[in-house]
Amino acid sequence: MKAFLILEDGTVFEGTSIGSKRDMISEIVFNTSMTGYLEVLTDPSYAGQAVVMTYPLIGNYGITPDMESKRAWPDGYIVRELSRMPSNFRCEGTIQDFLEEQDIPGIAGIDTRALTKILREKGTMNGMITTNESYNLDELLPKIAAYEVGDVVSKVTCQEPYVLPGDGYKVALMDYGAKNNIARSLNQRGCEVTVYPAHTKAEEVLSAKPDGIMLSNGPGDPKTCTAIIEQVRKFYESDVPIFAICLGHQLMALANGGDTHKLKYGHRGGNHPVKDLSTNRVYISSQNHGYVVDDTTLSREIAKPAFVNVNDGTNEGMEYIGKKIFTVQFHPEACPGPQDSGYLFDRFMEMMGGDR
Numbered sequence: 256m257k258a259f260l261i262l263e264d265g266t267v268f269e270g271t272s273i274g275s276k277r278d279m280i281s282e283i284v285f286n287t288s289m290t291g292y293l294e295v296l297t298d299p300s301y302a303g304q305a306v307v308m309t310y311p312l313i314g315n316y317g318i319t320p321d322m323e324s325k326r327a328w329p330d331g332y333i334v335r336e337l338s339r340m341p342s343n344f345r346c347e348g349t350i351q352d353f354l355e356e357q358d359i360p361g362i363a364g365i366d367t368r369a370l371t372k373i374l375r376e377k378g379t380m381n382g383m384i385t386t387n388e389s390y391n392l393d394e395l396l397p398k399i400a401a402y403e404v405g406d407v408v409s410k411v412t413c414q415e416p417y418v419l420p421g422d423g424y425k426v427a428l429m430d431y432g433a434k435n436n437i438a439r440s441l442n443q444r445g446c447e448v449t450v451y452p453a454h455t456k457a458e459e460v461l462s463a464k465p466d467g468i469m470l471s472n473g474p475g476d477p478k479t480c481t482a483i484i485e486q487v488r489k490f491y492e493s494d495v496p497i498f499a500i501c502l503g504h505q506l507m508a509l510a511n512g513g514d515t516h517k518l519k520y521g522h523r524g525g526n527h528p529v530k531d532l533s534t535n536r537v538y539i540s541s542q543n544h545g546y547v548v549d550d551t552t553l554s555r556e557i558a559k560p561a562f563v564n565v566n567d568g569t570n571e572g573m574e575y576i577g578k579k580i581f582t583v584q585f586h587p588e589a590c591p592g593p594q595d596s597g598y599l600f601d602r603f604m605e606m607m608g609g610d611r
Contacts, residue, residue, distance in 0.1 A: 256386055258362040260333060263381045263399045265392065266373060270364035272386050273337055274354025280402045281305040281330035283382040284545065285371045287524030291592060292350070296329060296359075297322040299411035299432030300501065300543045302474040303404035305331030305382065306523075309371050314350035317341030321590075323434040327353070328411060328474075331384045332361035333370070360384045378519045379545065407474040408432060408483070408502075412453035421447035424466035424607045429453065431483070431502050432473030436588040440600050441469065454482060457489035467496045467607045470503025472586065477505035477515050477546055484510050496579035496606040498599070501544055504582035508573060513553040518569070521545035525592040528565035529572075529585055537565055538596045541589030548573065548584070579606045 258272035262283065285307040286295055292313050295306060306329045315338040332354060341349055354361050362384050374380065381402045383395060411432040419438055423445030428438055431453045438448045446467075451460055453473070460468065468490055477484075480502075488510040490497060499507050505515050522542040529540045550560045550570040562572030562583060572583040587596040 257388055258384060258386050259388075259390065260362050260365060260370070261383045261385065261390070261392070261395060261399060262373065263396060264377060265396060267392070268362070268365040268370060270362040273334070273351055273361040273363045274332060275358045275360045276386050277358070277360055278383065278385045278387065279305065279331045279360040280381065280383045280399055282379060282402065282404055283307060283333070283374065284379055284521055284523060285309055285374055286543070287526060288541075288592070289525070291525060293318060293321050294323050294590070296327040296332070296353075296357075297324045298434055298543060299324050299328050300472050300474045301329040302407040302411050302432065303330065304474070305329055305333060305384065307333040307367055307370055307374070308335075309367055311335040311367070312338060314338035314341055316343035317346030318348040318350060318353045319343065319345040320347065323436060324411075327357040327359055329359060332359055333365065333367065333384075334361070334363050335365065335367045337363040374520050379521060404475050406479060408453050408480055411474060413450055414452060416449055416451050416455070419448040419450070421445050423447065424604070425449070425464070426467045426469055427451060427460045427463065427465040428469045429455070429460070429471055429503065431471045431480075431506075433471035434586070434588060436590045437469065437471055437500065440588045440597070444600060444604055455486070457486040461489075461493055461495065465495060467498065467603060469603075470497065470499035470506060470582075472501035472503065472543070474502070476517070477502055477509055480506060491575070491578070491580065494579075496603065498603040498606070499580075499582035500586060500588070501584060504572065504584050505546060505548055507575075507580070507582050508548040508553060508558070511553060511557050511575075514549045515546050516549055517546050522564070525589065527585065529562045529596075530565055532561055532563060539593040540571075540585035540587075540596055541592035542585045544584060
């Protein structure tokens with residue numbers, strides 16, 4: 256069946272329908288990862304967005320037991336070529352069947368390189384995937400342009416607290432759209448991890464006397480999370496060690512008077528170099544974000560830059576003065592992908608008192 260990707264600037268790509276056949280309007284973003292398409296599909300940070308995979312062949316090792324959450328989150332999926340015959344000893348099904356099961360519309364057979372160049376030159380924009388060959392462009396473009404991502408944190412967070420048992424430090428993980436491997440990375444270091452819904456009051460979390468607090472990744476514009484930012488400020492005012500990733504990094508900055516802004520086309524992929532400013536060592540990182548912290552808006556009496564993106568000079572992390580708090584924009588838990596920055600979890604352990 257034919258399918259069409261219509262961008263809000265009027266550009267139309269024709270391809271083949273994959274996954275669900277329903278119409279979809281979303282924000283179109285691209286990811287440059289060569290592997291890990293299942294982790295991308297199940298990353299809650301993609302809620303409210305449709306993902307273009309720049310690597311030309313997707314699905315060649317099928318669906319494996321590597322999901323980062325219980326379901327897939329992107330609104331749509333866009334690929335150059337979808338593998339019809341996956342080959343892997345861990346394969347449990349095809350990506351086509353997975354997209355259908357998850358009710359995710361997609362399109363294959365389009366020039367994803369040309370599409371990515373448009374998004375890089377003009378910036379991230381909204382788009383629509385439809386199988387309707389009789390579409391009316393003049394009618395659709397205003398609807399496409401009007402789409403907003405909205406409050407997606409409430410959509411992706413857990414509904415009730417739950418615990419991953421451990422015999423070490425007690426860590427409270429605030430679930431703003433947390434990937435499974437964040438909790439797993441802590442649990443593997445012996446931590447007892449209690450995962451809390453995003454809108455849990457700080458008083459409830461602090462009353463459990465955690466040894467540390469983890470602020471997770473998540474989707475959407477951080478400035479829309481006003482109620483959560485108020486609670487993050489209370490976490491900051493406590494003496495509990497805090498480690499924040501991605502959206503959590505942005506929320507901590509906003510809670511302390513900093514500002515964030517949207518990037519032209521974001522950082523999404525498994526090959527982004529970041530420099531640790533304390534050592535001048537460069538690490539290859541996995542990233543998925545469309546917003547960044549403007550570190551010039553944070554007082555140097557409150558925080559100082561800790562990491563910087565080597566490609567474009569944007570902020571990739573902050574260290575808070577006089578506090579046991581550090582935050583990063585990238586994903587040290589990324590799996591699969593670079594494990595270079597996994598040491599940051601060990602740093603968090605040291606902040607809580609070292610190995611037990």
